[in-house]
Amino acid sequence: EVQLVESGGGLVKPGGSLRLSCAASGFTFSSYSMNWVRQAPGKGLEWVSSISSSSSYIYYADSVKGRFTISRDNAKNSLYLQMNSLRAEDTAVYYCAREGKVGATDYWGQGTLVTVSS
Amino acid sequence: DIQMTQSPSSLSASVGDRVTITCQASQDISNYLNWYQQKPGKAPKLLIYDASNLETGVPSRFSGSGSGTDFTFTISSLQPEDIATYYCQQYDNLAYTFGQGTKLEIK
Numbered sequence: 001e002v003q004l005v006e007s008g009g010g011l012v013k014p015g016g017s018l019r020l021s022c023a024a025s026g027f028t029f030s031s032y033s034m035n036w037v038r039q040a041p042g043k044g045l046e047w048v049s050s051i052s053s054s055s056s057y058i059y060y061a062d063s064v065k066g067r068f069t070i071s072r073d074n075a076k077n078s079l080y081l082q083m084n085s086l087r088a089e090d091t092a093v094y095y096c097a098r099e100g101k102v103g104a105t106d107y108w109g110q111g112t113l114v115t116v117s118s
Numbered sequence: 119d120i121q122m123t124q125s126p127s128s129l130s131a132s133v134g135d136r137v138t139i140t141c142q143a144s145q146d147i148s149n150y151l152n153w154y155q156q157k158p159g160k161a162p163k164l165l166i167y168d169a170s171n172l173e174t175g176v177p178s179r180f181s182g183s184g185s186g187t188d189f190t191f192t193i194s195s196l197q198p199e200d201i202a203t204y205y206c207q208q209y210d211n212l213a214y215t216f217g218q219g220t221k222l223e224i225k
Binding site: 047050061100109 | 205
């Protein structure tokens with residue numbers, strides 16, 4: 001069974017940093033591109049970042065470019081999102097999602113809440 | 119960036135009704151369009167990929183069509199368990215974009 005479990009969310013002050021992790025199991029992690037998608041409270045979905053299976057290709061939304069860094073460790077079946085210079089508008093539930101088909105995320109984690117507030 | 123305009127933003131329909139949601143891209147995205155369902159407090163679920171392909175395990179009352187800039191998502195006969203918010207998502211360029219969502223309610 002495919003499982004994606006996010007961790008690392010919490011309360012952080014504006015300008016602070018946080019590192020999210022996503023532990024994957026039930027599939028060959030190293031064969032799939034992975035994504036982070038976020039959802040602000042009561043709002044819609046916003047794609048944040050993508051990383052290819054071997055980390056060769058990495059993409060970011062303009063809203064996080066230069067502040068967030070996506071990475072993965074295929075030996076540990078883990079995906080990461082390093083978030084720096086956090087702003088109030090980064091407050092959201094952050095989902096880790098597998099890209100099972102090109103451009104389509106077929107499995108999602110349960111999400112981890114990041115709250116940026118003083 | 120490619121913008122996705124989804125309509126309506128909310129919709130109220132009766133069980134058994136045919137429901138249609140549209141999504142318009144700001145530029146040609148061929149068939150690079152997916153549809154997701156999100157129930158309250160849950161992660162999104164992929165329903166349709168590449169504009170018209172039904173994801174494995176998804177009931178056949180769900181369908182999608184379109185190409186270029188105009189896309190349609192249809193539920194042929196609304197069921198109570200279909201109450202959710204639906205999102206389109208494009209992947210034509212390297213920055214994926216979601217539509218604003220359509221909240222579907224039972225009348």
